[in-house]
Amino acid sequence: MVVTLIGTGNLGTNLHHALSQAGHEVVWLHGRSFAPEDVRGEVVLISVKDDAIADVAARLGGASQLVAHTSGTTDVNVLPQRRRGVLYPMQTFSKQRLVDFAEIPVFLEAADAEDVQLLELLARSVSRCVHRLDSPSRRHLHLAAVFACNFVNHCYDLSAEALREVGLPFEVMLPLIDETARKVHSIPPRQAQTGPAVRFDEGVIRRHEDMLTGRAKELYRLMSTSIYLMHNS
Amino acid sequence: MVVTLIGTGNLGTNLHHALSQAGHEVVWLHGRSFAPEDVRGEVVLISVKDDAIADVAARLGGASQLVAHTSGTTDVNVLPQRRRGVLYPMQTFSKQRLVDFAEIPVFLEAADAEDVQLLELLARSVSRCVHRLDSPSRRHLHLAAVFACNFVNHCYDLSAEALREVGLPFEVMLPLIDETARKVHSIPPRQAQTGPAVRFDEGVIRRHEDMLTGRAKELYRLMSTSIYLMHNS
Numbered sequence: 227m228v229v230t231l232i233g234t235g236n237l238g239t240n241l242h243h244a245l246s247q248a249g250h251e252v253v254w255l256h257g258r259s260f261a262p263e264d265v266r267g268e269v270v271l272i273s274v275k276d277d278a279i280a281d282v283a284a285r286l287g288g289a290s291q292l293v294a295h296t297s298g299t300t301d302v303n304v305l306p307q308r309r310r311g312v313l314y315p316m317q318t319f320s321k322q323r324l325v326d327f328a329e330i331p332v333f334l335e336a337a338d339a340e341d342v343q344l345l346e347l348l349a350r351s352v353s354r355c356v357h358r359l360d361s362p363s364r365r366h367l368h369l370a371a372v373f374a375c376n377f378v379n380h381c382y383d384l385s386a387e388a389l390r391e392v393g394l395p396f397e398v399m400l401p402l403i404d405e406t407a408r409k410v411h412s413i414p415p416r417q418a419q420t421g422p423a424v425r426f427d428e429g430v431i432r433r434h435e436d437m438l439t440g441r442a443k444e445l446y447r448l449m450s451t452s453i454y455l456m457h458n459s
Numbered sequence: 460m461v462v463t464l465i466g467t468g469n470l471g472t473n474l475h476h477a478l479s480q481a482g483h484e485v486v487w488l489h490g491r492s493f494a495p496e497d498v499r500g501e502v503v504l505i506s507v508k509d510d511a512i513a514d515v516a517a518r519l520g521g522a523s524q525l526v527a528h529t530s531g532t533t534d535v536n537v538l539p540q541r542r543r544g545v546l547y548p549m550q551t552f553s554k555q556r557l558v559d560f561a562e563i564p565v566f567l568e569a570a571d572a573e574d575v576q577l578l579e580l581l582a583r584s585v586s587r588c589v590h591r592l593d594s595p596s597r598r599h600l601h602l603a604a605v606f607a608c609n610f611v612n613h614c615y616d617l618s619a620e621a622l623r624e625v626g627l628p629f630e631v632m633l634p635l636i637d638e639t640a641r642k643v644h645s646i647p648p649r650q651a652q653t654g655p656a657v658r659f660d661e662g663v664i665r666r667h668e669d670m671l672t673g674r675a676k677e678l679y680r681l682m683s684t685s686i687y688l689m690h691n692s
Contacts (some may be wrong), residue, residue: 238651276655276663297657299663306591316631318639318653322644329634344550349598355634363625369667370621374641376654377614377682383648388603389546392596398549399607401562401588401646406551406608407640411633413556420469420551421609422509422532430509430532436603441685448681449610452674456616 227348228267230291232282233257236319238273238298244327248351259280265289270307271296271313279305292341294334302335303362305392311336311345313399314364315332318375324395327352331358331366391437405409423453460581463524465515469552470529471506482564482586488517489648490639498522502581504546505538513537525572527567531601535568541582544569544578545692547597548586558587566600568590597684617675624670649689656686 230253231242238254245252247441253266262285271386272295279295283305286293294311302312306328314333318326332349335358336342342358349356359367382403386396408419422430430449438446463486464475471487473598478485486499490507495518505515505528512528518536519526527544528537532553550558562580565582567576568591575591582589615636619629642651655663666684671679 228505236474253600273511275658276660277565287667299666304651308521318642318651320642320646320651320653323642325638331631331634333499357631363627365666366621366625366670367631369628369670370618370632371635371653372626372656372679373614373621374618375635376652376656376686377678378636378639378650378651378669379643379690380613380656380682380686381610381614382643383652384606384685386648388599388606392599394596394600394603396587397645398564398590398600401472401564401605402551403606403611403640403643404568404613405558407636410612410615411554413553414611414629415619416643418551418553419612419616421605423605423609423613425508427509430601433532433598433650434605437599437602440617441681441688445607445610445681445685449613452617452678453609453613456613457676 227251227267227351229253229348230267230270231273232270232298233262233273234249235275236321237272237315239321240317240319240324240327241271241273241296241315243324244352250351260285262286265291267291269294269344282323283307285414290337292336294336294345298333298371299365302337303361309336309337309341311341312361312364313345313349314359314368316367316371318379328354331355331357331411333357333364335360335364342426384445391423402446407438419453419457421453424448424457426454426458435443460484460584462486462501462581463488463498463500463503464506465493467504467530467556468506468508473505473550473552473557474529474548476557477585478542478581478602479545483581483584493518495519499526500524501608502527502669506649509533516540517685525569525571525577527569527578531566532596532598532602536594542569542574544570544574545594545597547592547601548576549600549604551612561587564588564590566590566597568593568597617678620675621670636671652686652690654686655688656683659687659691 292309293307494555526540
């Protein structure tokens with residue numbers, strides 16, 4: 227397939243790699259500076275920051291191709307094109323780390339039934355896990371992903387800060403991080419919960435709070451309360 | 460070695476399994492109901508809730524053995540015995556899931572140099588990663604573990620809630636959870652951070668907040684602010 231991919235960020239870079247590897251001819255353009263006459267192929271993928279999708283789509287004008295964005299949270303209807311769709315690969319992407327697309331769940335929708343099939347064909351060429359999902363449900367899915375990935379990573383970061391306080395390397399935490407992730411493959415997170423908050427071990431919680439200041443302390447409190455109440459109400 | 464293990468909770472159950480597997484003779488006693496005359500062996504491990512350690516230790520009286528607790532957060536000096544120590548395996552333990560101890564970092568200390576060696580011998584019989592660490596540093600380590608494990612698992616749980624809203628199974632999140640954990644093996648969490656908060660994608664953040672209520676909404680806000688400020692100040 228010939229595909230135009232607009233966007234050179236973390237996801238754009240990973241998509242370019244996966245689509246090229248799958249044998250597609252990819253016309254790869256910058257979101258800020260592309261010229262509409264450079265656009266070619268059957269599908270145009272817009273992979274830019276959410277706030278910029280509508281602007282990029284407007285610059286494409288009345289494209290005859292299927293125009294799809296790759297966002298988890300933006301409605302398909304921000305695209306003005308008649309042939310519009312979404313192809314959302316749910317993963318955390320960084321430019322410096324090209325991930326294996328085969329295991330990434332891809333969620334898609336399109337206004338037109340034939341376009342759903344076209345997107346499905348494209349998605350299946352890079353991933354084994356392709357699902358159809360409408361915009362409102364995808365927004366909830368994306369929120370769930372923010373909790374399971376972005377907030378989780380921030381917890382790793384706060385953990386790294388606590389380790390730096392006593393000169394321990396972040397690497398000591400990796401076996402615990404790995405087991406915490408592995409555990410929820412077989413035990414639902416509600417049952418997998420351990421630690422002072424679920425036991426309501428007041429002495430431990432108080433000692434931890436005494437070691438923290440500012441936002442980290444506030445987060446510790448709110449997290450502990452949330453865990454305790456989720457397990458005891 | 461002959462070891463008395465007091466405590467039948469998540470960690471106690473996993474320790475009993477690991478020590479028995481390593482060929483030790485383990486006298487396994489309940490924290491609430493053990494009789495001091497049942498205690499035998501060279502080492503007594505107290506693996507009960509933090510608030511109960513001092514009480515269990517007091518009931519042991521002037522034991523001639525080395526008495527060690529297994530807590531990340533309790534000071535070694537809550538033990539009244541002259542021969543006192545700590546053997547803290549840093550992992551998330553559940554009774555229904557017996558983990559492989561070999562990869563678990565174990566942190567130990569003892570008042571007496573010979574007892575450090577005794578604890579090290581015991582720890583190395585079950586784990587390949589044994590470190591010495593004093594009580595104040597271990598308290599910071601435990602705080603770091605709460606962020607990297609307990610709070611991370613709670614984020615998984617909140618993610619599962621968001622998925623339930625739209626009838627999606629938690630399993631769709633596992634590839635993202637796994638990659639988020641794998642990523643910090645090679646990229647520090649600060650650099651690995653992705654998502655709307657680090658990009659300060661206001662539209663996305665507002666739409667997410669609109670989907671949440673109560674504590675989950677509060678957590679979303681505080682997490683997003685914390686991520687943003689950590690990356691932009």
